[in-house]
Amino acid sequence: MYPERFGTVDQFVVKALRKIETLPETPALLRIKPDQISGRDGVVLIDIMRRKSKENNKIFGMDSWTPRKIDKVLWTYGR
Numbered sequence: 001m002y003p004e005r006f007g008t009v010d011q012f013v014v015k016a017l018r019k020i021e022t023l024p025e026t027p028a029l030l031r032i033k034p035d036q037i038s039g040r041d042g043v044v045l046i047d048i049m050r051r052k053s054k055e056n057n058k059i060f061g062m063d064s065w066t067p068r069k070i071d072k073v074l075w076t077y078g079r
Helices: 011-018 026-031 039-060 067-078
Strands: none
Touching: 011 026, 011 039, 011 067, 026 039, 039 067
16 A cells, blocks of 8 residues: 555565665664564654665656565565
8 A cells, every 4th residue: 555655564674674784774773673563663664665765766767666666675685
């Protein structure tokens, strides 16, 4: 629902994002328990996906990246 605004948050997204050492949210990501994601954790994760979709759209000169597409990539990478 609303893929242009939200991505799915799950353990695989957390695990994949933890592998990206340059994220400013790394300390917050390390505090998240992948099997017990809270509402506050979800906000952090969705904010990251929103920011990355905007960055990708700017870099590639398009508007088709969405938080949902970012979460699909992360889910695949985190498995």
